Amino acid sequence: MTTETRNSLEIPDCHYPNKPLLIRPDHATPNHSLPLSNLDDQKFLRFTIKYLYLFEKAFCVEALKLSLSRILYYYYPLAGRLRAKEDDDQSKLEVQCNGEGALFAEAYADFSAQEFMQFCAKPNRSWRKLLYKVEGVSFLDAPPLVIQVTTLQCGGMILCTAINHCVCDGIGTSQFLNAWANITSNPDSNLQISPFHSRCALKPRCPPQVTFAHPELSKFTAESGDNGHVAINKYLQSQPLVPISVTFNPSQILDLKRQLVPSLKCTTFEALASHTWRAWLRSLNLSHLLNVKLLFSVNIRKRLWPEMPQGYYGNGFVLGCAEASVKDLVTRNICHGVKLVQHANLLGS
Structure with missing residues (x-):
């Protein structure tokens, strides 16, 4: 070289x-x-x-x-x-x-x-x-x-x-x-x-049945409106994107979790997801009136009944969707964000 x-x-x-x-x-x-x-x-x-x-x-x-x-x-x-x-x-x-x-x-x-x-x-x-x-x-x-x-x-x-x-x-x-x-x-x-090759384990019901709302599929919410969605997109597209990799060491993760105990127990993912979501919004300086979402993958292999067969290597996840106003996320403590992530994780199943 x-x-x-x-x-x-x-x-x-x-x-x-x-x-x-x-x-x-x-x-x-x-x-x-x-x-x-x-x-x-x-x-x-x-x-x-x-x-x-x-x-x-x-x-x-x-x-x-x-x-x-x-x-x-x-x-x-x-x-x-x-x-x-x-x-x-x-x-x-x-x-x-x-x-x-x-x-x-x-x-x-x-x-x-x-x-x-x-x-x-x-x-x-x-x-x-x-x-x-x-x-x-x-x-x-x-x-x-x-x-x-x-x-x-x-x-x-x-x-x-x-x-x-x-x-x-x-x-x-x-x-x-x-x-x-x-x-x-x-x-x-x-x-x-x-x-396990067959994908029939995830065959949809006939006829399809939608039994609850799916906010992960909508582009915006009533609070933010279409104009809010367009405003966020326009703002993000105007910003230069710089790739970066951030590593959280065990000590930093422990510090995040200490902000939650003893009132709330959480996983490392839930703590990091909430922290990253809040930090991202603070850096954007968006209007506090806007609603924002956090989408993440939820593994459903063991959440279905019956469970998906062992060895199933096809896609076995759905999108969990946490949603809140910018104001609630940036002004309240990390516990609020973690609860939103935990609730979305449960709905994802």
Whole structure:
């Protein structure tokens, strides 16, 4: 890595000695269409979940390919292709389980693992160079699973994965990656959790029934009005966006929770969510008359009756929505915000 590159915090381009490969399941898999659930098929999930793993010592790339082929036998929809359904509803998606394969790219980059750590202080757009870009008109043109293994100058390695969010949520993605890691390090081992493929566990009622209000789906509330919603959007669009990463250490989290005890017990997420929400609003200096919302994911795997099957790796979350006026959030203590988050979490189930 040159001095100029170090100073700019822009990682060098990756060099690809060969074209990417398609890694297929090591045995024949079922050939069928897998309909997605309504949770999978939400428009805002049409992107990929990306992970980056840094290793000071590289793994054998051929071993990674072999273990990937083995694990794709079990998670065969990830070796298929997403497409629009062929019936009268072209907006719905399904997975064509055809064993076409996951895309696997090998690359080399001229920097060390230690040098890469210099880029971790805050998000960096140049990290995108570490994941092979699939050319296409839409996200349907890319395989559900894309992987790049980048060998570093020091003998280390960076592993990047992109998994289509319509097929897996964060928990499902973690389940797959853990299974792949386990079978890589222990080739003779069996799966600890068998994947559950069918999305029928989240089949909607017929006819649909809406039994309570869904504020997470509305753009504004009666108190703020359409003008308030437009005003907030206009204000945010006028501000320069600067990426930053903030880490709360255990001592800081404990200080937040001490403001709540003994009157209120809460989780780390609830304390941080309330604190971040309030701090964000204070920084914006918005009108106290406006209503604002905080949206967050609520895992429903164990909240349904019956519970979702073990190994379900599709999207199993809904949006919790906490809502309040700016005045209530910025002038009252953190307990108020935590109670709002806790209430929204309960409604999300």
